[in-house]
Amino acid sequence: MSVDEAKHRAAAAAILELPPTGVIGLGSGSTARLFIEQVGELVAKGSDYRAVPTSEASRTLASAVGITLLPDEGPWNIDVTVDGADEVDVDLNLIKGGGAAHTREKIVNFASRRNIIIVDASKLSKRLGEKWPVPVEVLRFAHLSTGQALSRWGKPTLRVRGGAPLVTDTGNYIYDLATGPIADVAALDSELQRVPGVVETGLFVARADLVIVSEPEGVRRLTPRDPRVKTPVSP
Ligand code: 5RP
Secondary structure, three states, rough: OOOHHHHHHHHHHHHHOOOOOEEEOOOOOOHHHHHHHHHHHHHHHOEEEEEEOOOOOHHHHHHHHHEEEEEOOOOOOOEEEOOOOOOOOOOOOOOOOOOHHHHHHHHHHEEOOEEEEEEEEHHHHOOOOOOOOOEEEEOOOOHEEEEEEEEOOOOEEEEEOEEEOOOOOOEEEEEEEEEOOOHHHHHHHHHHHOOEEEEEEEEEEOOOEEEEEEEEEEEEEOOOOOOOHOOOOOO
């Protein structure tokens, strides 16, 4: 099974979790994109869903497939948000922000009664930071100073696209902070949040109610009460 097929299957499994009607938070990234397309198919068949997008890319796609979007200002009454992730640890903490959308994603996640994360098995790790740096969104003002401050916790690299710093949908820059395996995710998140200039980190601590993992054998559902350590996927 290709990675794309795995992502498609995870997205299809998340569709089965949706209430019959209501407000959906739409994540960002290639897996969330497949989910949005499938929500669009339901809307085309008459389902009454409205949505809150977490990025301009998700907004554009959702509009194109006919999903009614709520104003950005909030507040929203979100029933469920479905989003991807870059890394998922055994406690279902997440690293997000590979698509530079983690600030909006975190806001929508917090506004949502239920959060479902859809991933392929390559995203699983024992400890966050094993596979992926922590994206840290920072203000452009004094970003070199903020980046320097981040070096206390790892190796920060300014994210660049096309020869220039990548500017997020919220108008900021991103430093990808290579930390190595993180011993205490909540503590690191709090410490990073205290650095002036930091807008948001890509660490999502205990923010997933269900993680749907697509594996060659099928789809596995992980919940905080069913820790993965009991049924390890890989050594
Ligand atoms: C965007 C994200 C994405 O959800 C994350 O990068 C996963 O993306 P993909 O599904 O393409 O692997 O956090 O900010």
